[in-house]
Amino acid sequence: MTQQIDTEADLWVDIPQDTAQRLLLAALGLFARRGYHATSTRQIASAAGLSPAAMYMYFRSKADLLFEISRVGHESALRGIEAVVLPFQTPRDRMRALVQEFTSWHARHNTLARVAQYELQHLESRHYEEIAALRRSIAAVVRRELLRGVESGDFHVTDIGKTTIAVLSLQIDVARWYSSTGPWSPDELGLGYADMVLRMLSPAAVTQTR
Amino acid sequence: MTQQIDTEADLWVDIPQDTAQRLLLAALGLFARRGYHATSTRQIASAAGLSPAAMYMYFRSKADLLFEISRVGHESALRGIEAVVLPFQTPRDRMRALVQEFTSWHARHNTLARVAQYELQHLESRHYEEIAALRRSIAAVVRRELLRGVESGDFHVTDIGKTTIAVLSLQIDVARWYSSTGPWSPDELGLGYADMVLRMLSPAAVTQTR
Numbered sequence: 001m002t003q004q005i006d007t008e009a010d011l012w013v014d015i016p017q018d019t020a021q022r023l024l025l026a027a028l029g030l031f032a033r034r035g036y037h038a039t040s041t042r043q044i045a046s047a048a049g050l051s052p053a054a055m056y057m058y059f060r061s062k063a064d065l066l067f068e069i070s071r072v073g074h075e076s077a078l079r080g081i082e083a084v085v086l087p088f089q090t091p092r093d094r095m096r097a098l099v100q101e102f103t104s105w106h107a108r109h110n111t112l113a114r115v116a117q118y119e120l121q122h123l124e125s126r127h128y129e130e131i132a133a134l135r136r137s138i139a140a141v142v143r144r145e146l147l148r149g150v151e152s153g154d155f156h157v158t159d160i161g162k163t164t165i166a167v168l169s170l171q172i173d174v175a176r177w178y179s180s181t182g183p184w185s186p187d188e189l190g191l192g193y194a195d196m197v198l199r200m201l202s203p204a205a206v207t208q209t210r
Numbered sequence: 211m212t213q214q215i216d217t218e219a220d221l222w223v224d225i226p227q228d229t230a231q232r233l234l235l236a237a238l239g240l241f242a243r244r245g246y247h248a249t250s251t252r253q254i255a256s257a258a259g260l261s262p263a264a265m266y267m268y269f270r271s272k273a274d275l276l277f278e279i280s281r282v283g284h285e286s287a288l289r290g291i292e293a294v295v296l297p298f299q300t301p302r303d304r305m306r307a308l309v310q311e312f313t314s315w316h317a318r319h320n321t322l323a324r325v326a327q328y329e330l331q332h333l334e335s336r337h338y339e340e341i342a343a344l345r346r347s348i349a350a351v352v353r354r355e356l357l358r359g360v361e362s363g364d365f366h367v368t369d370i371g372k373t374t375i376a377v378l379s380l381q382i383d384v385a386r387w388y389s390s391t392g393p394w395s396p397d398e399l400g401l402g403y404a405d406m407v408l409r410m411l412s413p414a415a416v417t418q419t420r
Contacts, residue, residue, distance in 0.1 A: 037248030117386070206412050207412065
């Protein structure tokens, strides 16, 4: 993330350790508020209390900052759902844990998630490929857990493709509308969404009018 | 939408009738591709084959174009779900029709829906209020149909607030990910989503591990 400081170390010897992080947070705030296109590198540097030249020691471009924000966000979400299912055996318990985690993650990190989700098209293509691979991994976890429940008979799924995208989509959209001043904490929302997803997957559910 | 042409009619007598529509489509394409902030009125006018001065005869500002796109989009979606439930009596049939319509609307009009959903924060405050009222009306239709099913015993809903937002959110997010080159037509997606929402609302659904 930060570049190696070799021969020119004396140029930024007094830049604090957390400068890269400060730049990322400044970029995140500006991208979220104004959008990627309308944010300049000068504004990012200035919001982080640096000169543009000092910023370039850490990130070569605005696109690199967007990539780093997006990468950190996607990796964090993926690690979260991978880890949270591990202690559980039954497909329902695993899916409940997954939805609680992924939903509350999007609520808790809604600014980061909004930028990571809605500014994707501005990534450079080599960066986009890396993020797309992380997104496929996240979708693969959801699909794997759905299939586990279908195989055991715990879940009824009419169409695995549509169900995978619906389960992902329901939770990703939390980033769009969630506000920390709203009625639900991230954990409360996660519990409610897990309940709704499990109801949707229940083999006992019926859809026809009596 | 178009301004009244009175004393200065001779200035734009040769502008075709559909100019306002052409400007709206040009703005929509640019907002979707580049974002609102990064699009200039000059670019919009040019994409519509007009001079900026000629554009101002139709729309006073870029913000007015965004408002008009957003208003048309929200009114169309609201009219759609209001109309589509009318022929049906049972809560399930009404909800199925609503979800089919609202989901396929977001797939069919995904560019318009994306701009209407994700550029909201750029609306001027008086415009924002008008769009917010339309959004409350859309949410009120979903909530009304949910309550109808709860009262009749056709639906089980643990939390009406969370369920209303989940049903809306699932369908709105279609605008983010849907592509006309993907595996499902808007109607196929609408059918699949209606099935999933009805399963979620089914009183027979169970969420606990056996």
